[in-house]
Amino acid sequence: xxxxxxxxxxxxxDDGRAVDRARMRRxxxxxxxxxxxxxxxxxxxxxxxxxxxxILIFYSFNDxxxxxxxxxxxxxxxxxxxxxxxxxxVQFSTGLMMQAFRNSLMVSLTATIIATIIGTMVALSLxxxxxxxxxxxDSLLFLPVVIPEITQGVSLAMFFQLVFEFxxxxxxxxxxxxxxxxxxxHVAFNIxxxxxxxRARLANMNPRLEEAAYDLGANGWQTFWRITxxxxxxxxxxxxxxxxxxxxxxxxxxxxNNGPGSTTLPIFVYGxxxxxxxxxxxxxxxxxxxxxxxxxxxxxxxxRNLMGHR
Amino acid sequence: xxxxxKRALRKHNAFILSLPALFWLLVFFITPLLLVLVLSFMSRDxxxxxxxxxxxxxxxxxxxxxxPVFVSSINIALISTVVxxxxxxxxxxxxxxxxxDAVRNLALFLxxxxxxxxxxxxxxxxxxxxxxxxxxxxxxLSLGLVDEPxxxxxxxxxxxxxxxxxxxxxxxxxxxxxxxRFDFRQVEAARDLGANDWHTFWRVVLPQTMPGVVAGCxxxxxxxxxxxxxxxxxxxxxxxxxxxxxTRQYKGTxxxxxxxxxxxxxxxxxxxxxxxxxxxxxxxxx
Numbered sequence: 379x380x381x382x383x384x385x386x387x388x389x390x391x392d393d394g395r396a397v398d399r400a401r402m403r404r405x406x407x408x409x410x411x412x413x414x415x416x417x418x419x420x421x422x423x424x425x426x427x428x429x430x431x432x433i434l435i436f437y438s439f440n441d442x443x444x445x446x447x448x449x450x451x452x453x454x455x456x457x458x459x460x461x462x463x464x465x466x467x468v469q470f471s472t473g474l475m476m477q478a479f480r481n482s483l484m485v486s487l488t489a490t491i492i493a494t495i496i497g498t499m500v501a502l503s504l505x506x507x508x509x510x511x512x513x514x515x516d517s518l519l520f521l522p523v524v525i526p527e528i529t530q531g532v533s534l535a536m537f538f539q540l541v542f543e544f545x546x547x548x549x550x551x552x553x554x555x556x557x558x559x560x561x562x563x564h565v566a567f568n569i570x571x572x573x574x575x576x577r578a579r580l581a582n583m584n585p586r587l588e589e590a591a592y593d594l595g596a597n598g599w600q601t602f603w604r605i606t607x608x609x610x611x612x613x614x615x616x617x618x619x620x621x622x623x624x625x626x627x628x629x630x631x632x633x634x635n636n637g638p639g640s641t642t643l644p645i646f647v648y649g650x651x652x653x654x655x656x657x658x659x660x661x662x663x664x665x666x667x668x669x670x671x672x673x674x675x676x677x678x679x680x681x682r683n684l685m686g687h688r
Numbered sequence: 689x690x691x692x693x694k695r696a697l698r699k700h701n702a703f704i705l706s707l708p709a710l711f712w713l714l715v716f717f718i719t720p721l722l723l724v725l726v727l728s729f730m731s732r733d734x735x736x737x738x739x740x741x742x743x744x745x746x747x748x749x750x751x752x753x754x755x756p757v758f759v760s761s762i763n764i765a766l767i768s769t770v771v772x773x774x775x776x777x778x779x780x781x782x783x784x785x786x787x788x789d790a791v792r793n794l795a796l797f798l799x800x801x802x803x804x805x806x807x808x809x810x811x812x813x814x815x816x817x818x819x820x821x822x823x824x825x826x827x828x829l830s831l832g833l834v835d836e837p838x839x840x841x842x843x844x845x846x847x848x849x850x851x852x853x854x855x856x857x858x859x860x861x862x863x864x865x866x867x868x869r870f871d872f873r874q875v876e877a878a879r880d881l882g883a884n885d886w887h888t889f890w891r892v893v894l895p896q897t898m899p900g901v902v903a904g905c906x907x908x909x910x911x912x913x914x915x916x917x918x919x920x921x922x923x924x925x926x927x928x929x930x931x932x933x934x935t936r937q938y939k940g941t942x943x944x945x946x947x948x949x950x951x952x953x954x955x956x957x958x959x960x961x962x963x964x965x966x967x968x969x970x971x972x973x974x
Contacts, residue, residue, distance in 0.1 A: 430853065
């Protein structure tokens, strides 16, 4: 009787195992198939992200003014950029482009410095202070991130127009759009990005450390520079880097608020793209890609070093 | 008592630290927005600028004459968001499931780097790729799939491709963040309890990564609906969007109050989608 139960049980278990194994095998095949197609899909995704970059680099070495076909390898377009003569193309001028690039750097650096200081201050204030209206400032900070850039650009341009009109009537001074208006616009959206990044960093920081510093007799200034600042430095750097990139790449706000003589690189490049497409653009684009890749790698290394020292 | 005084001083200091940002945002952000709001209710004078009397005319025109522009903008933004999600979700999982840290970091780097390169240049690259004699058409022709070059450029299709391309990292990164928090043992648990792949995905994986999905969708939809450069470079007349409509009113001969009304409606649409998002996350937290 007992034997019977045992054998029946064993045989049943055996059966179950066989079924299990079959199911597992089928599952494994399905899983493998699924895995393969999943991997293929992901690779396609990466390809999609990188295809335009490869194409640009490829055509920047193409020995043909037309994009029809690949006629062989050339460095002609790079040569043209550095020689400041663009062959038959009148639209393009390296001198103008370099000027635009310098303008861009100036605008981005200034906007980044101002935004980083103001943004870090407001982040500290919101993270440490308990004052009425704190929540409103918090919401206010999120607005530039969510409101469409075009609305920001347009409204700021309208605002400046009104200010200029007012100044002309009152003072007789003819103000115009230029670097100041661009920088003001960039700072306006960058404050938020810096503040958000720094706040995220502050949230991970132990407030007890600051209290300990106060208890040990340090004043606010000392506490900030010796305790708080070194701890939030990676956040501040990350925020500044983000602000710099956003500012350097900005087209929309700049487009509405730039004036004569304050052409930035995106404005210049856009003008080129809208008029004639020349092989030099491919070469410039490739150089810009290399430059941003270098900046990214550099910032990653720097971040790692900063983290390492902590 | 001294400590109390210090603390009070610190609280006071804290507010002072907010002042520069408060000033900057109120003067150079909120005031301009209010100005545009007022402008959107004004009439157009001969030069195209705003003038009295106040009127609803601009909003009326936005919702009647320019309704197709808004409808197609919403369509393009929605389709781009969905396509981003379909590509981005598996991609985020792919990155997360890499075994070694180095490969995972490299994969993340590969997603982020294009995002750091100049936006205009990347969009322009699609002009080259999708052009009459670009690589896509060359391939299609040489494979004999088509007899003559397909016109991709200056269509809504080109705009969607450009948008998906530009905003894909915005979708991948938040999804990756929530996938990273996801405990893969739950998949095993679901399997052990007899769920098949489909069920495991719908009942276990998707609900837990939903915050990332929703955040990604918002991050793609908001810039997509207000986009100006992508439709301008790739869309032509067929891919004309709200951003182009607004820009046209301000630069050159236009109708400034109409542009103001259009940008207010655009802002309203964005705020509405954000409200939905906030509602959604609030419900999730409850």
